[in-house]
Amino acid sequence: MFMNKRLILKKRPIGFPDENTWALEEEAINNLNDGEVLVQQHYVSLDPAMRGWMNEGKSYIEPINLDDVMRAGSIGKVIKSNNHPKLNVGDCIAGWGGVQQYVVTEAQNWHKVDETLASMPLYLSTLGMTGMTAYFGILEVGKIKEGNVVLVSGAAGAVGSIVGQIAKIKGCTVIGIAGGKEKCDYLVDELGFDGSIDYKTENVMLSIREKCPKGIDVFFDNVGGDMLDAALVHIRKHARIVICGAISQYNNTARIKGPSNYLSLLVNRATMQGMVVFDYADRYAEAAKQMSYWIQQGKLKSKEDIYEGIENFQETYNRLFTGAKHGKLVLKVL
Amino acid sequence: MFMNKRLILKKRPIGFPDENTWALEEEAINNLNDGEVLVQQHYVSLDPAMRGWMNEGKSYIEPINLDDVMRAGSIGKVIKSNNHPKLNVGDCIAGWGGVQQYVVTEAQNWHKVDETLASMPLYLSTLGMTGMTAYFGILEVGKIKEGNVVLVSGAAGAVGSIVGQIAKIKGCTVIGIAGGKEKCDYLVDELGFDGSIDYKTENVMLSIREKCPKGIDVFFDNVGGDMLDAALVHIRKHARIVICGAISQYNNTARIKGPSNYLSLLVNRATMQGMVVFDYADRYAEAAKQMSYWIQQGKLKSKEDIYEGIENFQETYNRLFTGAKHGKLVLKVL
Numbered sequence: 001m002f003m004n005k006r007l008i009l010k011k012r013p014i015g016f017p018d019e020n021t022w023a024l025e026e027e028a029i030n031n032l033n034d035g036e037v038l039v040q041q042h043y044v045s046l047d048p049a050m051r052g053w054m055n056e057g058k059s060y061i062e063p064i065n066l067d068d069v070m071r072a073g074s075i076g077k078v079i080k081s082n083n084h085p086k087l088n089v090g091d092c093i094a095g096w097g098g099v100q101q102y103v104v105t106e107a108q109n110w111h112k113v114d115e116t117l118a119s120m121p122l123y124l125s126t127l128g129m130t131g132m133t134a135y136f137g138i139l140e141v142g143k144i145k146e147g148n149v150v151l152v153s154g155a156a157g158a159v160g161s162i163v164g165q166i167a168k169i170k171g172c173t174v175i176g177i178a179g180g181k182e183k184c185d186y187l188v189d190e191l192g193f194d195g196s197i198d199y200k201t202e203n204v205m206l207s208i209r210e211k212c213p214k215g216i217d218v219f220f221d222n223v224g225g226d227m228l229d230a231a232l233v234h235i236r237k238h239a240r241i242v243i244c245g246a247i248s249q250y251n252n253t254a255r256i257k258g259p260s261n262y263l264s265l266l267v268n269r270a271t272m273q274g275m276v277v278f279d280y281a282d283r284y285a286e287a288a289k290q291m292s293y294w295i296q297q298g299k300l301k302s303k304e305d306i307y308e309g310i311e312n313f314q315e316t317y318n319r320l321f322t323g324a325k326h327g328k329l330v331l332k333v334l
Numbered sequence: 335m336f337m338n339k340r341l342i343l344k345k346r347p348i349g350f351p352d353e354n355t356w357a358l359e360e361e362a363i364n365n366l367n368d369g370e371v372l373v374q375q376h377y378v379s380l381d382p383a384m385r386g387w388m389n390e391g392k393s394y395i396e397p398i399n400l401d402d403v404m405r406a407g408s409i410g411k412v413i414k415s416n417n418h419p420k421l422n423v424g425d426c427i428a429g430w431g432g433v434q435q436y437v438v439t440e441a442q443n444w445h446k447v448d449e450t451l452a453s454m455p456l457y458l459s460t461l462g463m464t465g466m467t468a469y470f471g472i473l474e475v476g477k478i479k480e481g482n483v484v485l486v487s488g489a490a491g492a493v494g495s496i497v498g499q500i501a502k503i504k505g506c507t508v509i510g511i512a513g514g515k516e517k518c519d520y521l522v523d524e525l526g527f528d529g530s531i532d533y534k535t536e537n538v539m540l541s542i543r544e545k546c547p548k549g550i551d552v553f554f555d556n557v558g559g560d561m562l563d564a565a566l567v568h569i570r571k572h573a574r575i576v577i578c579g580a581i582s583q584y585n586n587t588a589r590i591k592g593p594s595n596y597l598s599l600l601v602n603r604a605t606m607q608g609m610v611v612f613d614y615a616d617r618y619a620e621a622a623k624q625m626s627y628w629i630q631q632g633k634l635k636s637k638e639d640i641y642e643g644i645e646n647f648q649e650t651y652n653r654l655f656t657g658a659k660h661g662k663l664v665l666k667v668l
Contacts, residue, residue, distance in 0.1 A: 058601070059601050060600070060601045060602070060603075224597075229592070243596070243597070243599050243600045244600070245600070246597055246600075249597070255594050256594050256595070256596075256597060257592070257594065258563070258591070258592030258593040258594040258595070258596050259592040259593070259596060260589050260590050260591065260592040261590070261592070262577070262590075262592050262593060262596070262606070263558075263577070263580055263583070263590060263608070264608075265577050265606060265607065265608035266394070266577045266578070266579070266580075266608030266609065266610065267392070267393050267394045267608065267610070268394070268608065269394075269607075269608050269609060269610055269613060270607070270608055271605055271606070271607040271608075272596070272599060272605070272606045272607070273599065273603075273604070273605040273606070274597070274598075274599035274600030274601065274602065274603050274604055274605075275600065275603060276600065276601070276603055279603060
């Protein structure tokens with residue numbers, strides 16, 4: 001028998017989650033029904049989007065119900081199978097297992113991955129939802145072309161760092177906004193960005209003007225708030241703004257700050273478009289193949305920041321919003 | 335000799351223009367150079383965009399210089415020609431003559447119109463920039479399809495009333511937002527809109543929900559501010575928001591109010607796009623032909639609200655922003 005530690009959503013947070021938001025519970029795993037597998041989860045993915053899933057009300061996805069396991073992308077191994085038609089013990093599979101150590105499932109929405117080609121955390125980052133978001137966001141919504149000037153906010157983050165590298169591969173000039181010298185140096189020295197802006201020490205508005213003197217063709221926004229407003233001032237004609245997220249606003253208890261400079265869209269005949277990665281589900285395989293190839297070639301670097309222990313979920317989660325992380329945040333739960 | 339009364343921009347307004355913004359001057363018309371014509375202007379077009387042209391700084395068009403004639407679209411007749419290669423005395427021509435009674439010009443950016451087909455004011459409204467804005471805005475940026483739910487703000491205004499009628503012609507369900515019962519009745523009873531919302535007496539947020547129960551596919555926004563925010567709450571998946579103007583914000587002395595609900599673009603994978611009609615200049619003829627045809631068929635109604643006297647420019651201009659007008663605002667200057 002297996003004892004499963006699982007993190008339960010107990011209360012919808014207002015602003016930042018606190019000690020009443022989640023509770024860690026233990027349950028015994030029951031016998032498998034016919035066609036089910038038992039998955040031992042190794043890693044769960046931590047994403048800013050989690051904040052939104054905890055809110056009540058309409059969004060691009062159903063909110064997490066109270067008393068349900070906290071939703072999360074995850075990866076693990078099949079350790080038991082009761083006549084599952086496709087999966088065998090030892091298979092490595094990724095899916096939406098949530099923040100828990102074991103899952104009993106028919107695995108309909110899980111997919112098998114090849115652990116010999118990439119490490120498990122990589123399947124949660126560049127080869128997972130994070131990478132898919134970056135890939136389709138910058139290519140399909142941002143519609144980058146060679147020679148474009150691309151500005152990325154949250155550029156040292158999981159999505160932003162991939163966005164910027166793809167834009168470099170495609171021949172764009174790429175400037176990233178990040179917090180702190182270390183992250184900014186990382187963008188330029190390690191990832192090959194053309195420039196960086198440290199929002200903690202620089203005036204973002206002035207630095208964009210200086211580093212994008214011809215203006216911005218594509219702004220990929222993970223942050224919202226003042227950064228979006230500053231970028232709007234500097235867009236070029238027919239610019240595209242990709243609204244991927246607004247991490248600066250997710251824990252607001254007041255009303256979200258809308259972009260005061262949105263009329264720049266009119267002046268510049270520009271487009272601001274939202275994206276949700278799930279819309280590209282039928283093309284995930286194509287994107288994963290392309291990005292694996294870029295990784296092999298050394299053109300695309302993937303960085304995972306791995307923490308351990310399901311007990312440490314909340315502390316790790318907070319790093320999403322404090323910025324105390326380097327790359328894709330992953331928690332080893334078992 | 336002709337004495338020309340012309341309105342000069344003397345001071346850039348802060349907020350609403352006042353008595354120091356413009357000055358009416360008189361000048362004697364000089365002899366024509368070779369290749370020039372003298373145009374007697376009959377009507378000038380009044381447009382909310384004028385407010386923006388008076389501001390300093392980068393926009394989609396150069397600001398009007400201080401001490402220059404106030405920019406305006408206009409229509410009039412050639413009353414003198416000094417060997418102009420194409421225009422003859424008696425020709426009716428439309429262009430950017432500004433707020434004045436006579437213009438001496440080589441007429442390079444003017445175009446000849448047929449006064450027997452439509453009245454002069456119509457060439458400043460549905461068959462002029464106003465109509466072009468509506469046509470390309472709703473068709474090319476709004477990308478309406480049969481069955482779409484279309485919401486229009488400033489719906490009884492010059493652009494909005496044409497937008498809504500085109501959407502009806504194309505088989506959409508059309509709801510218009512306007513100020514006052516008379517305008518709202520006009521939308522439904524005269525123009526065939528499916529419904530109206532009176533922002534002066536109704537809660538716009540609640541009324542949109544009630545009148546667009548399935549949500550909005552296209553929002554054509556002339557107003558901005560709270561209306562844009564209310565519309566954002568009710569957009570459907572893959573909705574298009576056309577940013578044509580933001581008349582509620584043009585006279586702000588404080589910072590423009592950005593759309594707090596812009597993250598609805600993300601949730602709904604929606605697009606907010608700005609437009610400037612000049613980008614479609616090479617297709618004006620096509621649009622004018624199509625709209626003339628709709629007018630002939632009785633499917634498209636054009637309403638001009640005509641005032642008289644160049645001395646009354648400022649009072650007439652103010653009607654753009656107070657809403658004390660019915661349809662396209664035109665001033666007869668001679």
